[in-house]
Amino acid sequence: MNILFTNAGRRSYLIEDALRLKRNYDNLGDIYVSDTSVMTASMWVSEDIKKIITPRVIDNPDKYLEILLNKSLKHNIDVIFPLMDFELPVLSENKGKFQKNGIKVIISDSKVIKSSLNKKRCYNVCNNNNIKTPKTWYEGEALDKSMMPFVMKKKRGSGSAGMRIINESDKIPNVVPDQYIVQKFIEGQEYGMDVLNTTNGEFLHCCVRRKALMRAGETDKAEVIYNDNFFEAGKKIGRAFGHKGNMDIDFIVDKDGNMKFIDFNPRFGGGYPFTKAAGFDYLRAMIENIQGNDVSFDRVGKKVAGAKGLKVFTYEK
Incomplete structure (x- = not known):
């Protein structure tokens, strides 16, 4: 192979x-x-x-x-x-x-990819499956300025490209610009989650990490967290989207303990090394799954925290 x-x-x-x-x-x-x-x-x-x-x-x-x-x-x-x-x-x-x-x-199937990468379609899937997201305005819609501050991001963005926080009234557009969405800014702790489905789109496992530092739109420092509510939310997402393989997800827990999901990327993401370090080898699981073998993981793995380092790869020209 x-x-x-x-x-x-x-x-x-x-x-x-x-x-x-x-x-x-x-x-x-x-x-x-x-x-x-x-x-x-x-x-x-x-x-x-x-x-x-x-x-x-x-x-x-x-x-x-x-x-x-x-x-x-x-x-x-x-x-x-x-x-x-x-x-x-x-x-x-x-x-x-x-x-x-x-x-x-x-x-994943084309419908799932489109629903994941287009934030408007994505949040429609979330709303239909009781997966909580921040209050969101779409292109052409007027903003409720009383709900400031806001986060403005590209409707089909990748990473943090094009994202900015709006916290001054004179910088608020009258309507959401084309190709963008605007969300109510949620103050709280940000988390990342890997949700692994089989090649048939069936939920297999999820792993959550508390983000300590982000760099260039990716998790740089994090701690793996085990929480039954988080795990059940991951299971709900895996079943709602029916994606194939790994999905990299971001969510925020506000001061009242409410989870608000903000990004869904149906691929391996920058936070996966922490999932792997906790003992959840999703790549191995996918290869086993491709070969027709059953795979399972314990709900709780190692308690790990860490940070990405810097390694240079060179070649002779």
């Missing part, structure tokens, strides 16, 4: 995990990493990594899809794990082209 991680960027921890699994599983073949340039950290985790260069998906989605499929066939790729938001809609709509060639793309 040859595995490809697409647009892996700085997610070297996933590639290191894949190499570790390869050493422990006789039927795992080569580990491939694709991105738009060889100057990509995850490509240089080990000399054993095989590299594939693709164009930027946002420049020409059709060309990206064509080249990715052709190179996957050339290198006998069996399984693809997409890791970037912008490629998810393209791959979810065209995963049948890969499946016809014996390539399994670990990605």
Whole structure:
């Protein structure tokens, strides 16, 4: 089984995990990493990594899809794990082209991807399933200025790009700008959650981390938390969305103890290393699941806290 991680960027921890699994599983073949340039950290985790260069998906989605499929066939790729938001809609709509060639793309159905990445659709799913979100205004809607401060973010944003807090009345737009949403700012503790579903979209497990520091839209310092209410919320989300594989989620607990969910990303995210450190090897679980094996986790794992470090990967030109 040859595995490809697409647009892996700085997610070297996933590639290191894949190499570790390869050493422990006789039927795992080569580990491939694709991105738009060889100057990509995850490509240089080990000399054993095989590299594939693709164009930027946002420049020409059709060309990206064509080249990715052709190179996957050339290198006998069996399984693809997409890791970037912008490629998810393209791959979810065209995963049948890969499946016809014996390539399994670990990605949710197109409807789930659209519902997750478009915040208006996402919050509609939440409202229909009693998953609490902050008060939200959508493009063209007038704001209730008495509810200031606000958070303004892109309707289809990735990470924290384009997000800003509005806390002065003269900076409040009369209506929400195109391609944006505005939310009531929730003061409280922010958490991240990984919700793992099987390849059939059935809930398997979730892990929650209390965020101590964010950097460039990703969790930098965190502590894994075990809380029955959080776990039940993760189970509800897994069943409501029916996604396949991992979903990276952000939520805030306000001063009254209410959970407010704000972001849903149907892929491995920046907080996953803390989930793995707590003893929940979701990548292994997905590989086992692909092979038709049942997987289970204990609800409670290790009590861990930690911070991401800095490691430089170099190569000779």
